[in-house]
Amino acid sequence: xxxxxxxxxxxxxxxxxxxxxxxxxxxxxxxxxxxxxxxxxxxxxxxxxxxxxxxxxxxxxxxxxxxxxxxxxxxxxxxxxxxxxxxxxxxxxxx
Numbered sequence: 001x002x003x004x005x006x007x008x009x010x011x012x013x014x015x016x017x018x019x020x021x022x023x024x025x026x027x028x029x030x031x032x033x034x035x036x037x038x039x040x041x042x043x044x045x046x047x048x049x050x051x052x053x054x055x056x057x058x059x060x061x062x063x064x065x066x067x068x069x070x071x072x073x074x075x076x077x078x079x080x081x082x083x084x085x086x087x088x089x090x091x092x093x094x095x
Contacts, residue, residue, distance in 0.1 A: 009046040017042040047082065048089055 021035035030038070
């Protein structure tokens with residue numbers, strides 16, 4: 001049985017949504033900033049269903065599943081936002 005981890009969800013979101021965002025930009029439907037926000041929203045959205053678990057990827061700044069320079073950039077940018085959104089989502093689940 002294959003276990004779906006947070007990094008697997010992130011990888012699938014990038015593989016599915018990055019080509020879609022690229023095609024939107026190349027067709028002229030949206031600009032690069034809107035495509036980046038679209039991709040960021042998709043990455044955030046795939047992690048939200050697991051926000052109520054204490055060991056979920058969205059609740060921790062470290063280890064978003066990225067390595068090297070991409071990992072550092074992910075921890076510095078998205079890594080600062082994900083725990084905040086995770087805690088807000090967890091709060092709204094139990095409201």
